[in-house]
Each structure stands twice: as C-alpha cells, then as structure tokens.
Amino acid sequence: MSVAKGGTAALRETLQAKLDYEQLTNCMRCGFCLPACPTFKETGVEAESPRGRISLMKAAVDGLMEPNVMFEEQMNHCLGCRACEPACPADVKYGQLIEQAREAVELHTTQHRWWVKGVRKAVFKQLFPHQHRMRLLGAAMNVYKKSGVQTLIRKTNAVGMFSSQLASMERILPDASGKGIVEIMGTRVAAKGEKHGTVGMFRGCLMDVMFTETNRKTVELLSEAGFDVVIPEAQNCCGALHAHSGEKEQAKELAKHNIRAFQEAGVDFIVSNAGGCGAILVEYDHLLHEEPEWHDQAIWFAKRVKDISTILAEKGRPLQYAALPQDQGTARVTYQDSCHLRNVMKGGQAPRQLLQQAAGGAYVEMKDAGSCCGSAGIYNMTQPEMSNQILEHKMENVNAAGVRYVVTSNPGCHLQMKLGIEKHGCSGQMEALHIADFLYDRLVR
Template sequence: MRCGFCLPACPTFKETGVEAESPRGRISLMKAAVDGIMEPGISFEDQMNHCLGCRACEPACPADVKYGQLIEQARDAIETHTKQHRWWVSGVRKLVFKELFPHQKRMSLLGSGLHFYKKSGLQTIVRKTGAVKVFSKHLSDMETILPDASSKGIVEQLGTYIPAKGEKIATVGMFRGCLMDVLFTETNIKTVKLLSEAGFDVVIPETQNCCGALHAHSGESDQAKALAKNNIRAFQEAGVDYIVSNAGGCGAILVEYDHLLHEEPEWKEASAWFAVRVKDISTILVEQGRPLQFAETVDGGASTRVTYQDSCHLRNVMKGSNPARQLLKEVGSVAYIEMKDAGSCCGSAGIYNVTQPVMANQILEHKMENVNATAAQYLVTSNPGCLLQMKLGIEKHGQKDRMEAVHIADFLYDRVVKN
C-alpha cells in the first residue's frame, strides 16, 4: 500500500514535509535496503532513528500495516549488521541496556543517587555555580523538571499484596516498571490504592523487571525478549486475572509480548496468556472496576479546568484514549476541555527527546500552542515520558504558576472519596 493516509498523521512529516520523514517513505527505504537497491548507511540509519515510533500511522492505515513492528525490525537489523558505535556509545548502551534497566536493585541505587542530588542541596549548588551548563541545553532544561526520586519502590512501601476495599472483583498484577518505580513511586502507590478502592486485590510480583520497550525500540531485541520471558513467568506464577500498567509506553510492549516472542513456539501460549490480560489503569477502572466516588467539590469549590494529553502508545497501540477522559469528566467540579490534536505526539517518545532534541523541541512547541489555548489548570496524561515533556513545555512557556502537569492516577486518587 502506498496511499499516503499515514503522511498527515506522522509528526516528523508534518514538521518537515519530506517524504523520507514519513512512514511511507521509511518503508520504501527499508524495502530498498532489503532489495539491495541502496546501501543502508548513515543516512538510512538517521532516518530510522528520526522516527518517534509513536505509531500514529497505524490507526490511519486502511491496510493495517504494522509499521511499529517494521521500524523495530529495521533498528534491530542496523544494530546487528551495520552499525559501528564509537567506544563510549557502546559503553553507555551496555551500561543502560544490560547493566542497569534489567536490574531493579540497581535502579533503586539510581533512585537513591537522584534523591540525594535533589535533597542534599547539591542540585542548588550545581545550578548556582552554572555547572549544569556543562550538559547540552536540552539536558539542562530537563534537569529543571527532574522529579523527586526514591530509593524505596512500591514493594518496599506497600508490600507485595494489597487487598480490595469492600467486595473483591478480581485479582490484578501491578506492573511497577523500572524508571516508574524510582522516579514516580508516589504515582505507583496511588495507582495501587485506586485499584484497591475499585475492588481489586493487587499483587506486585517482586521478580518482575523492566518491560523491555527501550530495548526493543533501540535494536536490542534479544535483551527485550529475555526481559519479556521473565515478566511472563513472574505474573503467571502470581495467578492474576489482569496485568495493570500506568505507563502507556510500557503497556504498549506488554500487550505485544506475543508478537515479540512469535518466533519462539515454546512461548506462544504463555505470551498470548500475558498479552491478553494487559490493561491500562484507566481502562480497567472503567471496564471492570467498581465505580469510584469522587468528592463533589475540590480546590475550594471552584470549577477546575482540566485537559488531557494522550500517550501515543496508549492511544495508538492499546486503543485506550476514551477511558481516561470518561474518568476525568466524572470528577466533581471539573470543567473538561478537549485539547486540539490531543492525540498528536508531544515529542518525548521514550528517550527521543534526549537523542533527537531538535525535532523533539519543534514538536513540543506546536503541542504547547494547543495546550496554552485550553487555559487549563491541570494538564493530565498517562505516561511518565509525556508527563516530563509536558512539564518541560509548561516551564519553557512560563506557565508553571497557572498550570500543572499531572499523571491521571495522581489526579484521580487525590479527589476520590476513600472507603
């Protein structure tokens, strides 16, 4: 199919108008490389890496082309066959993909370090001395919105089993994530408490690990598969009815574990068992949970203007854009404002805003035009990467005294009537 329906849905094509910056263009490049028409050199690699992987092209495609799977295969082929990293890049990739993210205890140490950096006064010293300017401007900007990290994740604070409030509906397994558990521990805790309020027993398997999304998107498919297998074992042994994610990026790969492991017949049944049980927090609350009771008035009784920014992977892969909006509209005194192009990418895309800061900033600027037009007091989203990116946008536009970016689990829990 070469119809071009994907072009207006693609963020990089909308920014540049260049065919090669579109899904159709990138697929043509992939085919040319496979057919031997072109050598997959640096320019080919750059185009594959310039893709955000938001997968907005998939819902727009009348032929149901699985572009997300194609781009991951292309990046994996680049890492396997063509790419030669500089020694320091190889070292960083090994540290991040193999030595850090797969190991929750090491992630906890990262959380301890970041917590010390913020609470010891070191962050203040670094900013006042200008040492933060040693980094690129974009990383310096990101440092300003660094969340409060924790060395104690959800298991250390709540344990591995949290019973339902009232009559039990089902048993869910909480996917705590890796970065999510050290940078957004409080959001994880509130997610579990929301599930309990809605009638779910919550189990948090200690042996679970990183979802593998960052690995799969970066050409490290073997490592992604190893992480997937361990997660499948952990949740099968826990005997849960559903597996709940509160991060759209994580949920999108969890729900596709069956595809990730499709070349391994011995994992066919187990991966299918896992994938079909994955639910986003908003989706399971709306579809299976007991209705939550929200306070009639909040924020002193004044009407609160709220808008919602979709997580690309939650919207395009998990098809979960409506439940979050439904929940927000049920909260007392909320005036829900639908943002123009709320489903378009914010430019975060995992680590895209670090590896491709120029394009990420262009996309963020256009997003902020629509955000500012809502005049919302709260900008709600369902993914940690989106949350940080929107915090950065609010900071850059001088809106932090008038607008706050929050995760939907935090926004809902702070307003629910506890049983």
C-alpha cells in the same frame, strides 16, 4: 554514528533476514499515514513519513539503494508513536517494521560515539534489567536533590556545558525514591469492600523509583475499586526501550522473566500505568512469536494486560470523585494522550471518561490531544531538535485550551509536558499530572 561493521552489503543481508517482507509490500503508498505522522507534519519531507521510511526499507532490501548513514538516520528519526497504524487502511504493522529495521542497524553499527556506547551499555544492560540497581539510582537521585549538590550544579550550569537539553530535563526531574512500591506496600494489597478480582501490578523500572507515589496511588485506586493487588517481586523492566532501540534479544529475555513472574502470581489482569510499558506488554505474543515454546504463555500474558484507566472505567466498583475546590472552580483540565496507549492499546477513551467523571464540566478536550508530545521514550534526548519542535506546537494547543491541569498516562509524556510548562514560564499557573495522581487526589472514600 555510522554503519560500519561489515559494510552496507552485510547490513542489507541482515535487513532481508529481519524485515517482514509481506508487511513491506502491504503498504499501498496511499498516503493516509502522512497527516498522522509528527515528523512529516514538521518537515513535509516524504522520507520523514511512514510511507517514506517503508519505501527506504524496501529499496534497501531489494538492492535499489545502499542502506547508508542517511538510511540509519531516517530509521532513528521516527518517534515510534505508531499514529500511522490506526490511519492505515491496509493495517500495515509499521511499529514492527521500524523495530526490525533498528535491530538490523544496531547489529552493524560500530561507530557510536564513546559516550553513547557507555550510556547504552549502562542503561540497557547494567541498569534497567536490575530492579535493585534502579532503587540505588533512585536513592542517589534523592541524595543529589536534598544534599545541595543539585543547587550547586544549577548555579554553575555544569550540566548545560555538556547539553542544553540535558540541563532542561534536569530542571524538571521528579522526587526520586530509593524504595519501590514493594518496599512501601508489600507484595499484596487487599481489596476494600466486595472483591471483584485479582490484578497484578506492573510497577515498571523508572515508574518505581521516579514516580513511586504514582505507583502507590495506582495500587490504592485498584484496591478501592475492589481488586486484590499482587505486585510480583520477581518482575523486571518491560523491555520497551530495548526493543525500540535495536536491543531486541534482551527485550525477549526481559519478557520471558515477566511472563513467568505474573503466571506464578495467578492474576486475572495485569495492570500498567505507563502507556509505553503497556504497549510492549500487550505485544509480548508478537515479540516472542519466533519461539514456539513461549507461544501459549505469551498469549496468556498479552491478553490480560490492561491500562489502569481501562480497568477503572470497565471493571470493578465505580469510584466517586470530589468536585474541584471552589477556589479553583474556573480551573480547567485537559488530557494529553499517551501515543502507545491510544495507538497500540486502543485506550484513548477510558482516560477521558474518568476525567469527565472526576472534573465534571471543567474537562476540556485539547486540539490535537492525540498527537505526539515529542517524548517518545528517550527520543527527547537522542533527537532534541525535533522533539523540542514538536513540543513547541503541543504547548501552543495547551496554552490555547487555558487549563490548570494537563493530565497524562505515561511517565515520559508527564516529564515532557512538565518541560513544556517550564519552558513557557507557566509553572505557577499550570501543572502536569499523571491520571492516577489526579483521580486519587479527588477520590471520595
């Protein structure tokens, strides 16, 4: 694709309007972000670093360079993992800058390939915002898997003829469902034992149909910890993929809908079990900061958002977990961080605390566990070469740890680690699990 609509001059004007110039000038060019950035570590190219991309943004705004195709490619090559933010001594809000730049680029991009246009429209406008359509997708995926069509597709390599990356992802698809968590458990699940509070469960869109069992186990864990769990039926997609892909206005509308749904539910906390969702939910106040009429509601929402690990580690009744079975006594467990849970929600310690409780001495800290796995929303589909390169280095660390279980806190990370395990031929010896699944399966009731 290329920047075309109105030309580079028009794009510069939009960048000038969208980008927070104060944040651009806050960057001291110190380079502390360089070793934290996955794309810079892979390439060693300055433009592939946060510092380099900020320099490109500022140069484009200041009229020192044309915001051309190369500019657009660098904005899109960023994973958005935001590992640079904790490393930055000036507290530059890089995540906000990259989203502002992508929004500007998207407004001026008219030459998406035809299939990209179709996919973007289907995903961002026709599918993710509508929960009932997501359930239809889940039902269709279930039929695809059980009807024999999947077997035929794999035998003929029909998907591989279009994209080898898509074929690889197809092989690790989870069991989807046409029923979401509300259809299975209702909109309220009572606390077991003494009540410690009321939480709202953010069910997500992909989580609700592709990881329905993980959502169910999340609700069960919360109930066991002493929480009444409310699952507002009116909630919708969090808007993360929209915001990361330049569809910011639609992300705002989705945010407003969710704020209304959870305010009406009257909850103490809003619990997410997907790091990518949680990171935008906790920043709804920034997403809507230009709309003063939403100021108080957005702050109310954002300050209540917690990851499932944080809630279980810090609130409610402590849970007891059984030791790993004797025949797996030598099996070890490690944790792959969700970038957004670690870097945005500052929730890197709680999952480790829970895993140490549940796995005991079997827990092992993997080298560079906090570095990105290469999933990054839909990055592994839009930038497969870089994604696979990052995944390959991640699998080197996983294999070196010698573990039986790789535990994650985000559906994208979960699928990416499954992909790595599949590519390395380790499916029989290693398993990727969401932390809610791992904890629930070892829960002592």
